[in-house]
Amino acid sequence: MKGKGLERFAFYLVVGEGKELPNGEGDASGYVVNEDGRVFFFWIGWDDERNTEILEIWREEEPGPDWLEHEPYRQAREAVGLLDP
Numbered sequence: 001m002k003g004k005g006l007e008r009f010a011f012y013l014v015v016g017e018g019k020e021l022p023n024g025e026g027d028a029s030g031y032v033v034n035e036d037g038r039v040f041f042f043w044i045g046w047d048d049e050r051n052t053e054i055l056e057i058w059r060e061e062e063p064g065p066d067w068l069e070h071e072p073y074r075q076a077r078e079a080v081g082l083l084d085p
Helices: 071-079
Strands: 009-020 026-034 039-047 052-061
Touching: 009 071, 026 071
Parallel strands: none
Antiparallel strands: 009 026, 026 039, 039 052
8 A cells, every 4th residue: 555655554454356356366355544544445356467466446436424323443453552532
C-alpha cells in the first residue's frame, strides 16, 4: 500500500472472493484505514499482460455512521494509532 501513498495502515474485513489467481493466491477484497482515518476499498485481481497481481479497484470510502460499532474497524483504527471517540 506504500505505492498508494499510505505509510501507516491496517487491513480489515478482507475476504477471499473465490477465484484462484495464476500464482496460486486467491483474489480478495477488503478495506484499508490509514493513520489519518481515511478508508479505502480494494480488490486484488490479476493482470495477464504483466503476469502479476494488481489492485483492480482502489477507491476512497467515507466511513459509515455505525462503523465504530464494528470491532474489525475499531481494531484497524487502533492498529494505526487512532483512538475511538
